Amino acid sequence: MRYISSQGGNKIRIVALSTSLANAKDLGEWIGASSHSLFNFPPGVRLVPLEIHIQGVDISSFEARMQAMTKPTYTAIVQHAKNKKPAIVFFPTRTHAHLTDVDLMAYSHIDNPQSPDFLLGKLEELEDFVKELREETLKETLRHGIGYFHEGLCSLDKEIVTHLFEAGRIQVCVMSSSLCWGTPLTAHLVVVMGTQYYDGRENTHSDYAISDLLQIMGRASRPLLDNVGKYVIFCHAPRKDYYKKFLYEAFPVESHLQHFLHDNFNAEVVDGVIENKQDAVDYLTWTLIKCIEIEDEMDLSAFNLHMISSYYYISYTTIERFSSLLSSKTKMKGLLEILTSASEYDMIPIKLGEEDIVRRLINHQRFSFEDPHCIDPHVKANSLLQAHFSRQSITTNFEMDQREVLLSATRPLQAMVDVISSNEWLNLALLAMEASHMVTQGMWERDSMLLQLPHFTKELAKNCQEKNIEPFCNRFPNIDLTYEVVGSEDVTPGKEVTMQVMLERDMERRTEVGVVNALRFPRPKKKGGGWLWGTPR
16 A cells, blocks of 8 residues: 555555554554554553453363363353353354253253253243244253354344343353354353364364454453453363463564465556566565566566456456366356366365265255365355255255355356456357356256246246246346447457447336345345357357
């Protein structure tokens, strides 16, 4: 930003917020902040003072260690959340949510068989909310004052648990660690039950990022309600000193630009910020030229492929993969495999025990694999995409992943159309456009078009095809298209021409176009279109 500002002559002001830093002075100099406007506080300075307790569990087995943490977690709630003050427990997986809730409920019942310790309101008042829940286990635990959150929980259940916890009806909420960045809930006591999670890409258990633990720590803050907050961490014993260092001391910030340098550099070349080698040296302070073409040994210009990459904000590795794998003979199966091989799907999570589920899912799809590598996030993305087209029910644990797959498919598909059009493969371009339509409507290209309409099933669509379906067809947009070549009628291959296109749509007494009628797409999608000119051969 400062480099762009210096080139344009426009001054900018950067306001940066962070946790306590060990190298705040270096960071201040980097963003152009003077010593008068740089403020760095030690980690102990907080709106609500925080007590931190770190307890190690010396058991090497992950599952055995998690089980051994359950009783100390219950004890921590009883000791540190006195006077019915709220407590949040963070755990690594959905399975541990159920196990922890049931164990906490059992311990509470043993201590007080007459009435649930963690239920703060009357049970009769709670029943109106409980009967609306879908998950049976959650119904039972809420009656004992314990709720839980995880990625697979439906939105209604999440809303009910949030409302009851914020209203002070239940004392304990058990929550997936991955939700720490999005939850609005805070509590007097926060317990981290284990600091590792299963990483499917590495097929091992990895430590939580320090930034996640700091974010979880921030949940133990209720200004004006508490004089002090409590933060309890249960971890593997060998990692205890490691967490002491980073939770009690400020840590430095280091640049990770080198991991994204190619996409960053490519975007600046496309935008014209970097036009020659000296600009590159000024911008990066070192020369690392990728994805560009050198003209006259000095000037830089972007290839067409990398203009597409920059325009659609996708990785340069994705656009290179599209260019090398797509061909004029690519069919739908190959197109979906190439789409889901995009780098944008590298971070689709693979959880412990999902390998068999992914294998069963992919084996029941239209396009299966001979020997699928089911811990590969790209294979999982492919299976979830095909399940969406087939309108196949999936487990609630996969719903959030499928949503991410669908939302991430739009830009790569648009870029794929541009790559194909650059190679003048008309039929393949039409197939890629069809795939984009499939993602939006949740249907295969061979399915009845009536499935785009609300509440239509395959059986109903089949019956309507045998009867009068004109009223339904009138729901589709009526668009007239006219065009003419401006300036010259002499159109030859390779020659640049200007065309004037006129689109006229019957709005049917409406003033706005509105959004696409796509109930199976995760969020509202604005209506739009692309126009492709070409010849069949």
